[in-house]
Amino acid sequence: MFRKIHSIPGLAAALLVAVTAATGAVLSVQPALQRLEATVPARGEVTVAALAERVQAALPGVESIERKPSGLIVATWFDPDRPGMATIDPRTGAVTGAYEPSGTVRWITNLHRKLLADDTGRAVVGFGAAAMLLLTLSGTAMLAQRLGGWRRLFGPIRGSASGRLHAELGRAAVAGLVLSAATGLLLSATTFEFLPDGAPAEAAPAEASGGPALPVGELGALKAVDLADLRKLAFPDPGDPTDVVTLTTASGEATVDPATGAVLTAAENDAWQTASQWIYALHTGEGLWWLALVLGASSAVVPVLTGTGLVIWVARRRARPRIAHDAGAQSADTVILVGSEGNSTWGFAATLHAALTAAGHRVHTRAMNDVAVFRHARRVVVLTATYGDGEAPASARRFAERLARLPAAPAPAFAVLGFGDRGFAHYCGFAETVDAALAATGMARLLDLGRIDRQSAQAFSQWGADLGAALGIELALAHVPSRPRTSRLRLVAREDYGLAVDAPTAVLRFAPAEPGPSLHARLFGARLPSFEAGDLVGVLAPGSDVARFYSLASATRDGVLEICVRRHPGGLCSGFLNDLPVGGEIDAFVRANPGFRPAPGSAPVILVGAGTGIGPLAGFIRHNDHRRPMHLWFGARNPASDFLYRQDLDRWLAERRLTGLHTAFSRVATRTHVQDRLEADAETVRTLVAKGAQVMVCGGRDMAAGVAEVIGAALRPLGLTVEALKREGRYVEDVY
Numbered sequence: 001m002f003r004k005i006h007s008i009p010g011l012a013a014a015l016l017v018a019v020t021a022a023t024g025a026v027l028s029v030q031p032a033l034q035r036l037e038a039t040v041p042a043r044g045e046v047t048v049a050a051l052a053e054r055v056q057a058a059l060p061g062v063e064s065i066e067r068k069p070s071g072l073i074v075a076t077w078f079d080p081d082r083p084g085m086a087t088i089d090p091r092t093g094a095v096t097g098a099y100e101p102s103g104t105v106r107w108i109t110n111l112h113r114k115l116l117a118d119d120t121g122r123a124v125v126g127f128g129a130a131a132m133l134l135l136t137l138s139g140t141a142m143l144a145q146r147l148g149g150w151r152r153l154f155g156p157i158r159g160s161a162s163g164r165l166h167a168e169l170g171r172a173a174v175a176g177l178v179l180s181a182a183t184g185l186l187l188s189a190t191t192f193e194f195l196p197d198g199a200p201a202e203a204a205p206a207e208a209s210g211g212p213a214l215p216v217g218e219l220g221a222l223k224a225v226d227l228a229d230l231r232k233l234a235f236p237d238p239g240d241p242t243d244v245v246t247l248t249t250a251s252g253e254a255t256v257d258p259a260t261g262a263v264l265t266a267a268e269n270d271a272w273q274t275a276s277q278w279i280y281a282l283h284t285g286e287g288l289w290w291l292a293l294v295l296g297a298s299s300a301v302v303p304v305l306t307g308t309g310l311v312i313w314v315a316r317r318r319a320r321p322r323i324a325h326d327a328g329a330q331s332a333d334t335v336i337l338v339g340s341e342g343n344s345t346w347g348f349a350a351t352l353h354a355a356l357t358a359a360g361h362r363v364h365t366r367a368m369n370d371v372a373v374f375r376h377a378r379r380v381v382v383l384t385a386t387y388g389d390g391e392a393p394a395s396a397r398r399f400a401e402r403l404a405r406l407p408a409a410p411a412p413a414f415a416v417l418g419f420g421d422r423g424f425a426h427y428c429g430f431a432e433t434v435d436a437a438l439a440a441t442g443m444a445r446l447l448d449l450g451r452i453d454r455q456s457a458q459a460f461s462q463w464g465a466d467l468g469a470a471l472g473i474e475l476a477l478a479h480v481p482s483r484p485r486t487s488r489l490r491l492v493a494r495e496d497y498g499l500a501v502d503a504p505t506a507v508l509r510f511a512p513a514e515p516g517p518s519l520h521a522r523l524f525g526a527r528l529p530s531f532e533a534g535d536l537v538g539v540l541a542p543g544s545d546v547a548r549f550y551s552l553a554s555a556t557r558d559g560v561l562e563i564c565v566r567r568h569p570g571g572l573c574s575g576f577l578n579d580l581p582v583g584g585e586i587d588a589f590v591r592a593n594p595g596f597r598p599a600p601g602s603a604p605v606i607l608v609g610a611g612t613g614i615g616p617l618a619g620f621i622r623h624n625d626h627r628r629p630m631h632l633w634f635g636a637r638n639p640a641s642d643f644l645y646r647q648d649l650d651r652w653l654a655e656r657r658l659t660g661l662h663t664a665f666s667r668v669a670t671r672t673h674v675q676d677r678l679e680a681d682a683e684t685v686r687t688l689v690a691k692g693a694q695v696m697v698c699g700g701r702d703m704a705a706g707v708a709e710v711i712g713a714a715l716r717p718l719g720l721t722v723e724a725l726k727r728e729g730r731y732v733e734d735v736y
């Protein structure tokens with residue numbers, strides 16, 4: 001729900017909010033500039049009477065003296081020869097310069113307040129303020145929800161680069177944005193009289209006694225007021241003996257007899273008028289120059305939030321294939337829920353959706369995260385992938401929590417089909433969890449849990465026949481997997497390791513292949529896709545449409561795409577890559593893996609890897625430009641044969657990109673594994689974690705399990721567990 005609230009006004013008001021915020025940011029500098037220009041005497045140093053006397057001596061025709069919120073004193077006079085406004089030194093009353101507000105500032109102010117138009121512009125800006133308030137509050141609620149509650153609102157953020165930037169900037173600016181938007185909205189409401197006008201109180205009209213005027217410096221009522229409290233002083237018309245002095249202060253307005261110096265009439269501001277003045281000051285920062293700068297800095301990030309917000313929205317829309325003939329969620333008889341990270345499961349869902357629709361069903365398809373109670377649905381069919389050790393893919397991460405909060409079961413019956421890869425220890429592990437969770441709600445099971453290995457179209461078709469039988473219809477599912485859009489890459493360098501210890505492994509570096517014949521390729525040349533170390537590259541071996549994934553050891557800015565690949569007996573893709581000669585080409589695509597990146601900041605990082613698991617970790621060390629403490633525990637078989645990145649690691653140690661290197665070799669006399677080395681170094685691990693270190697583990701499943709056990713034991717004296725660190729994003733794994 002928060003996402004809808006956030007994205008609809010966000011898109012509708014993107015430009016408007018960006019313009020008002022950017023102009024607001026420019027205007028916010030004004031109070032600080034004026035404050036620099038103004039001489040501000042201490043309270044008790046100058047009275048209004050003393051200032052008035054000095055100004056009158058310097059400018060005999062002076063009509064009024066105004067004290068701006070910044071403390072700047074401006075005198076106005078009307079003399080047919082020399083009408084004008086001047087700034088005044090409050091200590092001497094001398095003119096310090098002409099007062100000419102800048103035309104540019106006036107133009108920006110008009111753009112900010114009314115889009116250079118009149119009341120329509122003001123109304124639109126008012127809506128902009130409401131949209132900004134809604135966006136800030138819903139965005140904060142979304143972030144809190146994503147980070148696991150309000151108390152974690154300032155915890156580490158994970159996700160894509162634009163997503164992280166959006167969330168980091170948004171939460172840094174949240175207080176300033178709420179204040180600007182809420183006060184802006186109140187000011188708009190006052191303009192359109194939805195709220196009473198907060199103009200300062202006006203004293204009742206009065207007539208002076210008519211006697212000869214005292215020198216202004218001797219008027220008792222003016223002597224009693226400090227300059228710091230002055231807003232405006234208007235002198236009486238010298239030709240009219242009944243005219244009065246009008247004094248406006250922060251608390252109201254009074255009229256003063258110029259002959260006696262006595263107060264004739266006075267009006268105090270009421271509570272609303274005082275509040276209005278505060279609202280104005282809090283919005284503009286006038287008189288509170290530092291607040292203006294805080295508000296300005298917050299507003300300045302809004303155009304960036306608008307840009308990154310649009311990028312996130314477009315990426316999300318692009319990520320989902322279009323489903324034709326989608327019935328509404330509340331009118332469908334069959335709801336398909338999809339759990340996917342790389343989108344291939346959406347393709348299977350689209351095939352199932354089309355076949356069920358053709359068979360006369362009203363079908364609705366949506367992400368598992370959006371599970372609800374579907375009033376007219378007779379069944380829910382879940383199609384879900386599994387990631388990272390049996391866990392949920394992106395579009396299903398909130399499924400369990402949402403399901404638990406539903407007031408009733410989503411529908412009377414269910415079927416679950418898992419998509420996975422038998423090569424992983426938890427084959428279709430998440431589908432199993434979902435199957436059990438749905439059964440626990442009391443829903444009837446339509447079919448036993450189905451499992452599809454490596455996106456097999458045949459297995460999918462077979463499962464479709466079973467589902468059709470359960471529904472009493474013929475269901476022919478002919479799925480043609482769409483081949484991912486790939487880039488062509490050429491192998492430019494390779495280093496081979498591990499032959500002597502039965503672990504043939506290659507470090508492969510790819511560059512873009514020669515530009516193809518397409519216009520785009522000819523215009524822009526061949527380029528690497530965009531990626532960071534720790535992301536994944538999907539490689540399609542010749543004759544296969546199912547990708548194998550490898551962790552990236554380089555980033556786009558390195559100019560090469562680097563991976564470490566160990567040859568697996570019978571492995572189609574690992575064999576193809578290990579046999580690839582320099583100059584050979586591959587088809588590959590990049591998949592972001594934002595969950596496996598060093599958290600931003602300068603806290604230490606503990607890197608643990610074995611074998612090819614060192615790949616992404618080497619990428620993190622290579623890019624450690626800020627020299628944050630990074631400690632690597634690395635396990636291999638024999639230092640003479642499969643010590644990957646040996647020379648680079650020595651260089652990175654010398655360059656202080658790497659702080660400590662701890663190695664373990666299993667095919668030497670001492671026979672140690674990386675987890676044994678960590679166990680011996682428990683004290684170091686504990687000290688680093690106590691300093692806020694993040695732990696990043698990459699490699700095989702058994703190694704990762706052993707490492708988690710050893711680190712868990714090392715953390716026990718701190719009262720910490722691996723699970724607790726995982727919840728905070730301080731223990732991340734890339735395991736295969």
Ligand SMILES: Cc1cc2nc3c(=O)[nH]c(=O)nc-3n(C[C@H](O)[C@H](O)[C@H](O)COP(=O)(O)O)c2cc1C
Pocket residue numbers: 339340341342343344345346385386387388389390391393419420421422424425426427428429454455536549
């Ligand atoms: C990084 C990564 C981790 C994976 N982990 C598992 C796993 O633990 N168990 C499993 O059965 N499949 C696993 N898979 C395979 C995917 O679940 C499978 O390829 C699925 O069809 C992908 O669907 P999607 O493209 O809709 O996300 C993993 C794939 C990748 C790339």
